[in-house]
Amino acid sequence: MSETSPPMPLLDDTALETLDDFLESDHVDPEALDLIGAHGFLVALAIAPIETPAATWIAELFHGEPQFTDAAQREQMLGLCEALKQNAIDALEHGHLPELPFDLELGGLPPEETPIGDWCAGFMEGVFLHEGAWFEHDEARVAELLLPFMALSGLFEDEPDMHELITDDARAEALVKQLPELILDLYLHYRVPEEKPKPTPRKKKPAGRPGSKGRR
Template sequence: MQRFPARAVMSDAETPLPQPLLEDQELDLLDDFLDSDRVDADALDLIGAHGFLVALAVAPSDVPAATWVAELFHGEPAFEDDAEREAILGLLERLRHTAIEVLEGGGLPELPFELELGELAPEETPIGDWCAGFMEGVFLDEAAWFADDEEAAATLLLPFMLLSGLFEDEPDMAELAGDSARLEGLVAQLPELLLDLYLHYRVPPETPKPKPRRKAPASRGKGHKR
């Protein structure tokens, strides 16, 4: 059975407050657009798009904007004009970039839902939708996520996979999904788990400073004839 990543317990005083990635009115604007009939029915909604873009912020390699925009929208939306296109794509890019800035500073991103399941299955909540969107971001360049250390990547991504509901047919996942207390614990830790992922993929481990070379002792009796 796969194991969950071990986490150090932090006190409330040590845990930074989650930071919003966009203002409320900006999220409302994106929500209205993504929910409109000018967007393909299979496009991600606001919750899924938020998870998708946070995954791109964490990802070990940058995905070209043209690639992720086409995936998020499942094609090209029917923008009213160039100004609307620039505004919507600008908000999406800023959400991704702000997530990078927050995580780079050791902060926690604010997620667009309450961090509790309320006795519901994850896939019946916005939490499951967000994690499914996050995994869509992983699938966009899956090889890069698992290239360097497949076991570590699988361990770090396991909570997102489990909460997404996309892997419920796998025997190990079905067993873990039955542990409601564990699921609630994972939901509560989602912002911290994102920071773990970012540090794993985007912040290289510190290399030890080279030790100064010891000077060779000066030769004794230089020039002294025996």
């Protein structure tokens, strides 16, 4: 389980490097997510309560259709993205924490200047694809679980509550440390049904003593 097992990598180093090279190449729109953002985005899709069509997430991640060299390259790059997402699902399904592509510390830097902020921004882009579905059930609980991702993403810096969280170094570092566990908590929130309280047994009324009715 997550308490004893080391975090699970979602792609090996060679696969990550291959995807990184492609995302940084001229084949991809400059506004596309980078490797760190794409990692967060795909992990969000693994958690999401509803499936996102491939055409939708491809357009969002790559900011349009990349200029693939050929069908083989298209299959390879999209296959790596699909593998990352599916590996996240497999890890979370077995209660394991995913390995994140950065150290879990800010080192005194603002989150938006670190890979942590980039990853969380990518994660939130995945949430925005079907925001209504994420918050459809138990909105307060989902908002609580997503708060660290939102605060660290830098996308909500104009909101006073978010700004206060990330300008307190100790609190910001604590939020970062929570990310792997929160990913698992979110996944389980959408996959494990809530336990309904057992109905209270009805008390049986004591039977009257024979011959007691009508006694004076």
